[in-house]
Amino acid sequence: MDIKFLAFLLGWWVYHPYSVLISIVLRLKGIHVGKGFYIQGVPYLKLRANPSNIIIGNNVKIYGDIDLRIRENGRIQIQDNVSFDTCCRLVSANNAVLTFKEYADIGGYCVFNAGTDILIDKHVLIAGYCYIQSSSHGLSRSKTIKSQPHSYGKVVIGEDSWLGSHVTVLPGVDIATGTVIGTKSVVTKSTMTYNIYAGVPAKKIGERSL
Numbered sequence: 490m491d492i493k494f495l496a497f498l499l500g501w502w503v504y505h506p507y508s509v510l511i512s513i514v515l516r517l518k519g520i521h522v523g524k525g526f527y528i529q530g531v532p533y534l535k536l537r538a539n540p541s542n543i544i545i546g547n548n549v550k551i552y553g554d555i556d557l558r559i560r561e562n563g564r565i566q567i568q569d570n571v572s573f574d575t576c577c578r579l580v581s582a583n584n585a586v587l588t589f590k591e592y593a594d595i596g597g598y599c600v601f602n603a604g605t606d607i608l609i610d611k612h613v614l615i616a617g618y619c620y621i622q623s624s625s626h627g628l629s630r631s632k633t634i635k636s637q638p639h640s641y642g643k644v645v646i647g648e649d650s651w652l653g654s655h656v657t658v659l660p661g662v663d664i665a666t667g668t669v670i671g672t673k674s675v676v677t678k679s680t681m682t683y684n685i686y687a688g689v690p691a692k693k694i695g696e697r698s699l
Contacts, residue, residue, distance in 0.1 A: 507528070521544045542559050542562070552572070563586075
């Protein structure tokens with residue numbers, strides 16, 4: 490019987506023993522899972538690297554399904570007290586480290602595609618349907634786009650930043666501490682601390698007040 494239907498029938502408490510069961514299964518697969526793990530859905534795993542490259546800290550909360558993918562020597566590190574809404578996809582490849590620091594809060598249906606490092610700093614708030622990308626395809630006409638090598642650029646989302654829904658962050662961008670990015674913006678360049686950006690491409694439209 491589906492866990493969601495059980496929760497509907499019996500109440501939200503059923504997710505607590507269910508979460509213990511899921512954490513045991515993840516550990517048996519070689520993934521490190523800390524204390525207080527909570528999940529309301531199913532973790533979809535596509536592991537083409539050592540499962541121990543995924544580390545989930547204490548009190549991590551997942552309010553639905555989550556998709557975890559690693560290949561080559563990609564690593565995913567989720568620190569304590571991070572929360573994810575449903576259907577987020579976390580991908581780490583090559584030698585990339587995809588890191589979520591303490592108290593980051595991630596909205597539903599976000600995609601984090603780490604061809605090289607992506608860092609989500611402490612207390613970052615990311616709304617739903619955001620796309621964070623640290624790699625890009627080549628565009629030469631001499632080959633198909635699909636067959637060309639990627640280019641890479643580390644992405645940092647600084648502490649206390651807020652990304653509105655449907656924001657795209659492109660490779661090489663450093664979103665500085667306290668930045669706000671407006672809904673549906675495309676961030677192509679690094680930002681300045683405590684400023685507000687919006688648009689395609691995103692441009693400064695204001696500053697956060699004291």
